[in-house]
Amino acid sequence: MRNLSFDPKDLEELTSNAKQIQDDVLEEILTLNANTEYLQRFLHGSTDKELFKKSVPVVTYDDVKPYIERVANGEPSDVISGKPITQFLLSSGTSGGNQKIFPANNKFFEDLNSVFALSSQIISKHIDGVQQGKALPFFFARAQSTTTSGLPVSSAFSSYLLSDYFKNWSSNRFTSPNEVTMCPENKQSMYCHLLCGLVQREEVVSLAAPFASSLVGAITFLENHWKELCSNIRSGHVSEWITDFSCRDSVANILGGPNSELADLLEEECRKKSWNGIITRLWPKTKFIETIVTGQMSQYIQILEFYSNKLPLYSPRYASSESIFGVNVNPLRKPQDVSYTFLPNVSYFEFLSVDDEGNNEGIVDLVDVKLGCFYESLVTNYSGLHRYRMGDILQVSGFHNTAPQFRFVRRKNVVLSVSVDATTEEDILEALNHATLVLKSSDLILMGFTCYVDISTLPGHYVFYWELKAQTTSDVVNLDNKVLVECCCAMEESFNALYRKVRKREGSIGALEIRVVQQGTFDSLMEFFISQGASSSQYKTPICIKSSEALAILEKSVLARFFSDKVPL
Ligand code: AMP
Numbered sequence: 001m002r003n004l005s006f007d008p009k010d011l012e013e014l015t016s017n018a019k020q021i022q023d024d025v026l027e028e029i030l031t032l033n034a035n036t037e038y039l040q041r042f043l044h045g046s047t048d049k050e051l052f053k054k055s056v057p058v059v060t061y062d063d064v065k066p067y068i069e070r071v072a073n074g075e076p077s078d079v080i081s082g083k084p085i086t087q088f089l090l091s092s093g094t095s096g097g098n099q100k101i102f103p104a105n106n107k108f109f110e111d112l113n114s115v116f117a118l119s120s121q122i123i124s125k126h127i128d129g130v131q132q133g134k135a136l137p138f139f140f141a142r143a144q145s146t147t148t149s150g151l152p153v154s155s156a157f158s159s160y161l162l163s164d165y166f167k168n169w170s171s172n173r174f175t176s177p178n179e180v181t182m183c184p185e186n187k188q189s190m191y192c193h194l195l196c197g198l199v200q201r202e203e204v205v206s207l208a209a210p211f212a213s214s215l216v217g218a219i220t221f222l223e224n225h226w227k228e229l230c231s232n233i234r235s236g237h238v239s240e241w242i243t244d245f246s247c248r249d250s251v252a253n254i255l256g257g258p259n260s261e262l263a264d265l266l267e268e269e270c271r272k273k274s275w276n277g278i279i280t281r282l283w284p285k286t287k288f289i290e291t292i293v294t295g296q297m298s299q300y301i302q303i304l305e306f307y308s309n310k311l312p313l314y315s316p317r318y319a320s321s322e323s324i325f326g327v328n329v330n331p332l333r334k335p336q337d338v339s340y341t342f343l344p345n346v347s348y349f350e351f352l353s354v355d356d357e358g359n360n361e362g363i364v365d366l367v368d369v370k371l372g373c374f375y376e377s378l379v380t381n382y383s384g385l386h387r388y389r390m391g392d393i394l395q396v397s398g399f400h401n402t403a404p405q406f407r408f409v410r411r412k413n414v415v416l417s418v419s420v421d422a423t424t425e426e427d428i429l430e431a432l433n434h435a436t437l438v439l440k441s442s443d444l445i446l447m448g449f450t451c452y453v454d455i456s457t458l459p460g461h462y463v464f465y466w467e468l469k470a471q472t473t474s475d476v477v478n479l480d481n482k483v484l485v486e487c488c489c490a491m492e493e494s495f496n497a498l499y500r501k502v503r504k505r506e507g508s509i510g511a512l513e514i515r516v517v518q519q520g521t522f523d524s525l526m527e528f529f530i531s532q533g534a535s536s537s538q539y540k541t542p543i544c545i546k547s548s549e550a551l552a553i554l555e556k557s558v559l560a561r562f563f564s565d566k567v568p569l
Contacts, residue, residue: 011118011329014345015403019367021344026052029348029380032082038067039386058352058363058378058387061100068103068384074149080384083107088153089321092420092498099498101153102321107382108156111324111346113165119290119316120173123331127287127312133205135290136197136283137174138218143184156321157210174208175200177250186505188242190221192251195229195238197283198266199254204283208290212300212313213419213460215291217507219278219307220458224507226270234263277309288312293335295392295408296417299455301335318408322388323347323379329400339397339405342366347382351375354393369396369404376412415544418453418460418509421499425543431491438490442483444468448522450554452545454513461510464491465545465554467522479516479560488512488564500568511563521557528553 014021030047033039042055057063067080068088077085085103092099124130141161144154152159160166161181170178175197183189197204209215222229232238236258242248269281280286289308293301293315304313314331317324318340324347326340333339342349349366354374369375377390391413394406416423428451436446447467454463470477492503492512503509522541528550529542545551 011327012401014343015341015401018342018344018402018404019365022348022366023049025345026348026380029382032382033080033384033386034082036078036080036082036384038064038080038384052386053363056386058389060389060391064385064388065100068101071103071384072101072147072149072151072153074147077103077384081105081382083382085151085383087151087159088147089156089159090153091321092155092422099496100321101147102385103383104156104159104321105383108324109160109163109165111343112156112160112319113169115317115319115324115327115343116169118327119314119331122327122329123288123290123314123316126331130205130287133285134175134200134203135173135206135208136193136204137176137181138190138193138207138209138214139174139176139181140186140189140214141182141184142186156319175204175254177254179244179246179250183244183247185244188244188247190218190506191225191229191239192242192247194218194222194225195232195251196254198229199233199256199259199262201262201266201283202285205285206288206290207279207283207286207308210292211420212291212293212297212304213508215289216300216303216307216455217419217459217505219275220507222270222278223275226266230263230267230270233266234258234260276306279308280311286311288314288331290314290316292316292318294318294338295411296414296422298335299453299460303455303458318406320390320392322385322390323381325349325377326406329405337407339407341400341405342403344403348380350378350380350387351394352378352389366404367402371396371398374409375406416451416453416462418455418462419502421495421502421509423462423495423499427494427496427499428543431494434490434494435487438483438487442480443471443478444480444483445471447519448541450522450525450541450543450545452551457510459507459510461513463513463515465515465517465521465558467517467519469519477516477519477559481562484514484516484560484562485565488514488562489566489568492564492568495568504567511565513564514562515554515558516560516562517554517557518559521554524553524557525550 026049030052034045034047043051070079071077071085072088081103083105086105088101089104090099090101139161142158144152146152167178176193180189180192228239236255238248238252289311293313312332313335315328315335315338318326326342328338329341344366350363351369352363352375354376374393374395376393379388379390380386392411393409395409396404397407398405413424414422415425439446447469449464449466451464453460468477
């Protein structure tokens with residue numbers, strides 16, 4: 001069998017032989033999996049690639065869920081995979097309100113390791129001196145759970161952080177000791193990352209977080225905790241509430257003794273009214289920020305540019321629990337122009353063409369995609385997924401040698417997202433059903449609604465615009481604070497587990513807000529959309545608003561605001 005891992009220096013070779021490598025990958029996967037129960041159903045033991053394309057169906061999570069669950073419940077891996085499944089990755093995508101789990105083996109972590117090394121090599125080719133310093137990481141390895149059969153389950157990035165691959169790779173690259181990254185208590189871990197980063201400020205050449213939302217969350221946390229952090233630096237003593245023993249010990253080591261000079265300097269910067277450029281003021285040698293800023297994360301570009309005085313934002317990779325896809329080989333491109341070069345040795349990739357209406361029109365191989373066209377990717381990986389629909393819409397933006405580069409366009413079906421939460425139209429409608437049940441106890445009826453994600457205040461939060469009508473009187477709407485706050489809570493309670501989980505993390509998602517608008521607002525909104533070309537006979541209020549002009553119409557009609565007053569269970 002070919003060596004499955006790869007060396008970063010192989011990038012040119014890999015991308016020059018994309019067709020052959022993809023062919024080999026498919027052959028290898030079919031040989032490995034020919035006798036799995038899943039493939040037997042369609043191929044009856046054959047490893048013929050043409051037969052694979054003709055007979056193996058394109059699937060979604062619900063199609064493969066029963067097989068995955070059987071392995072999670074203790075049946076042998078070969079229900080789906082010839083290579084033993086060693087753990088499950090918990091994805092941020094949801095299926096019927098539950099987070100999805102994907103089978104994985106070491107190949108995933110080996111690839112991720114290579115991609116990390118590759119990104120680090122790419123960035124040092126473009127920016128001088130990054131190898132000489134350290135990155136301040138906002139990495140959090142969350143506690144793992146286990147399946148009934150005892151296999152570990154956690155998010156892909158957490159699993160990587162917990163693996164030896166990360167431990168071996170990370171030494172000396174980061175200002176935080178591994179004990180901080182491994183600390184299962186999120187708030188303690190965040191505090192200690194910042195403390196270590198501030199103490200070693202002269203060594204910091206970059207800030208890193210997997211997604212931009214976590215980086216923005218870290219700065220918000222800093223805004224709320226800088227006084228305490230500075231006081232720890234002044235006294236040389238870590239706050240008592242840092243109770244995780246190994247985390248506390250390792251941080252105390254880095255803190256060394258009292259340092260009032262550094263504390264004064266940091267306090268002076270943090271006390272300034274504007275936090276414009278705070279990153280470069282606190283960490284003056286920072287040369288770039290490494291975090292994903294494409295797709296849902298693009299909403300954070302502006303705030304990161306504000307905090308960092310427009311340092312380069314390097315969006316390093318496009319990866320998921322199902323597979324790693326590609327790397328960004330042009331780190332200095334504007335975030336809006338980022339594309340990812342697909343790595344042909346990671347999985348077998350196919351592409352479902354998506355026309356403007358979202359209809360699917362045929363499947364092509366990786367090397368046959370056309371410049372400018374839109375596709376949904378299908379993954380066949382080394383751990384049991386075959387022709388799996390990713391639900392991500394991508395556009396071909398160029399080629400690196402023969403490997404295509406894709407711009408991430410959007411996730412299918414997700415309409416609201418602040419962080420890694422992914423709330424679909426279905427989730428929103430379900431939440432509204434719950435809220436309207438609460439409204440029934442009052443005199444009010446919901447006449448119209450729409451929503452958006454407000455990230456002008458941090459952390460970002462979901463905002464619902466509601467037009468209400470009183471049942472008993474024809475005009476004056478009496479807004480009962482208790483009922484409307486309860487509606488906010490009912491919606492949050494109804495959102496999927498991922499939303500509720502992220503909402504519980506400090507600084508990740510703020511309380512959901514209902515903004516009640518004047519009567520007639522939704523008519524004005526309709527007139528606006530029709531004036532923009534929407535069909536008047538088929539007009540539907542958009543569930544989620546993206547246009548700033550439409551938002552302005554809603555905003556100028558806001559009568560009152562209500563926030564949920566508790567974190568959902
Ligand atoms: P998860 O399986 O929870 O890691 O989520 C993977 C999903 O995150 C992908 O399917 C994408 O929708 C999204 N994602 C991952 N990387 C990127 C990226 N570089 N740009 C935009 N979205 C991304």
